[in-house]
Every structure is written in structure tokens, then in C-alpha cells.
Amino acid sequence: MGQKTHPYGFRVGTTKDWLSKWYSGKKTYSTLLLEDFKVRKELKSLGHNAAISSVEVVRKGDNELRVIIHSARPGMLIGKKGSEISKLEDMVRKNLAKKYEILRVEVKEVKHPELDAELIAQGVVQKIEQKISYKRAIKQAIGSAVRAGVKGIKIQVSGRLEGAEIARTEWYREGRVPLHTINADIDYAEVPALTKFGRIGIKVWVFKGEAKPTVFFTTT
Numbered sequence: 001m002g003q004k005t006h007p008y009g010f011r012v013g014t015t016k017d018w019l020s021k022w023y024s025g026k027k028t029y030s031t032l033l034l035e036d037f038k039v040r041k042e043l044k045s046l047g048h049n050a051a052i053s054s055v056e057v058v059r060k061g062d063n064e065l066r067v068i069i070h071s072a073r074p075g076m077l078i079g080k081k082g083s084e085i086s087k088l089e090d091m092v093r094k095n096l097a098k099k100y101e102i103l104r105v106e107v108k109e110v111k112h113p114e115l116d117a118e119l120i121a122q123g124v125v126q127k128i129e130q131k132i133s134y135k136r137a138i139k140q141a142i143g144s145a146v147r148a149g150v151k152g153i154k155i156q157v158s159g160r161l162e163g164a165e166i167a168r169t170e171w172y173r174e175g176r177v178p179l180h181t182i183n184a185d186i187d188y189a190e191v192p193a194l195t196k197f198g199r200i201g202i203k204v205w206v207f208k209g210e211a212k213p214t215v216f217f218t219t220t
Contacts (some may be wrong), residue, residue: 006188007179007186007187007188007205008186008188010182011182011186014182014183015182015183015184015185015211015212019054019055019056019057020033020036020056020057021056021057021058021059022057022058022059022060031097032059034097035057035095035096035097036057038095039055039057039067039092039095039096040055040057042091042092042094042095043055043067043069043088043091043092046077048122048123048125048126049073049076050071050073050076050077051071051072051073051076051110051113051119051122052069052070052071052077052118053070053071053072053110053113053116053118053119054070054118055067055068055069055070056068056070063100063101063102064100064101064102065092065096065100065102065103065104066104066105066106067088067092067103067104067105067106068106068107068108069088069105069106069107069108070108070109070110071107071108071109071110072109072110072113072116072119074107074108074109077107078107085105085107088105088107089103089104089105092105112148114144114145114147114148114150115145115148115149115150115187115206115208116187116206117187117188117189117204117205117206118187118189118191118204120141120145120153120155120189120204120206121155121189121190121191121202121203121204122191123137123141124137124138124141124155124157124191124193124202124204125191125192125193125200125202127140128157128193128195128200128202129193129194129195133162134157134161134162134170134200138155138157138172139172141153141155141204142155142172142174145174145206146174146175150175150206150207150208151175151176151207151208151209152173152174152175152176152177152178152205152206152207153173153174153175153177153204153205153206153207154171154172154173154174154177154204154205155171155172155173155202155203155204155205156169156170156171156201156202156203156204157169157170157171157200157201157202157203158170158200158201158203159193159195159197159198159199159200159201160195160197160198160200161200163197167198175207176207177205177207178207179205181210183210183211183212184207184209184210184211185207185208185209185210185211186205186206186207186208187204187205187206187208188203188204188205188206189203189204190202190203190204
């Protein structure tokens with residue numbers, strides 16, 4: 001199951017919370033879902049230098065929208081005295097199907113980027129695209145995560161590694177990565193590296209320890 005189920009989706013609602021927090025009827029659900037996709041894609045287009053880990057979309061009613069950006073470099077996104085926030089709001093607004101009376105963009109800092117799977121993957125991608133050996137990039141990422149206190153980490157690379165004629169897959173692991181355990185706090189990310197030989201797929205699993213199941217919703 002660990003090879004066929006997305007580690008985040010496998011745990012959402014128990015040890016992981018939703019990244020999109022809103023409710024909609026059948027008529028507008030697909031529209032709002034597409035909006036979320038476009039907003040995340042637009043913000044990710046800022047590049048790896050923005051160090052964006054994840055984007056939360058929170059809707060309250062029909063007129064309020066909050067977009068929360070988690071980044072290891074909040075200062076770059078916020079700008080001096082918040083000068084860049086308006087640009088982020090414009091980026092979000094142009095991907096919305098309707099106008100919201102209240103639209104806010106917030107930026108929160110990722111305090112431990114060396115433990116964040118998305119940021120680890122972005123770091124490996126940057127080094128591979130800079131023509132640094134993938135083995136060296138992976139070992140550096142794993143070393144940083146281990147020094148930061150991670151319980152386990154696994155990094156997998158797939159493609160024409162170092163220009164090989166035949167694509168292959170290699171992976172490196174340090175510590176435990178229990179993918180079948182729902183209570184395991186597993187962070188996961190996959191990011192492609194674009195090289196002159198084609199795409200190199202990077203997948204990262206980070207095991208941060210056991211997490212207690214949390215009820216993120218209630219029923220009446």
C-alpha cells in the first residue's frame with residue numbers, strides 16, 4: 001500500500017489536515033476546486049527561490065477568501081514593509097472566477113526547512129539543474145535532515161541520471177520510513193528537475209515521528 005497510496009492522502013483527516021478548507025454544493029464545487037489548483041500553480045511559478053512549502057486556501061461563505069503561503073523565505077514574499085503582498089493578491093485574484101469582497105494573502109514562515117519534504121525536494125532539484133551530481137545533492141540533503149533530528153528520510157530519483165541512455169531509478173534512505181503506519185507523521189513531496197537530458201523525478205519522504213490522531217472535523 002505504501003507504494004500505491006499518496007502518503008498525505010492516506011493520513012488526511014487523522015494526522016494530516018486539509019490544505020483546502022471550504023464547503024460547496026455540487027454546482028460550484030468543480031469551479032472552486034479549479035480555482036485552488038490555479039492559485040497554487042500561479043504561486044509556485046515564483047520559483048524555487050521563493051521556497052514555498054505549501055499553500056492553504058480558506059473560504060468563509062461566498063465573499064471571504066484567505067490564502068496562506070508557507071515559505072522558508074517569508075521576507076522575500078512579503079517585501080519591505082509588506083510592499084509585495086499586493087502583488088501576491090493580484091496573482092491570486094486573476095485566477096479566481098469571481099470577485100471576493102474580502103481577499104487576504106498571508107505568509108507564514110517554515111521554521112525548519114531542512115525537515116520539510118517539499119523544500120528538501122526543491123533543494124535537490126536546484127542542485128541537479130545546476131549540474132551538481134545527484135548523489136552529492138541527495139547526500140547533502142539527507143545529512144542536513146539527520147542533523148536536524150529527523151527520524152527517517154528517503155529520497156528517490158528517476159530518469160536519465162547523469163545523461164545515461166536508459167532511464168533508471170535509485171533511492172537512498174536513512175533511518176525508518178514506515179509508510180504503512182497511519183499514525184506515522186510522514187511528509188511527502190515530488191518535484192521534477194528539468195535537465196538537457198529530460199526530466200528527473202525527485203520524490204522525498206520524511207518521517208518526523210509518531211503523531212497522535214487528531215479529529216479535524218465533527219459531525220452532528
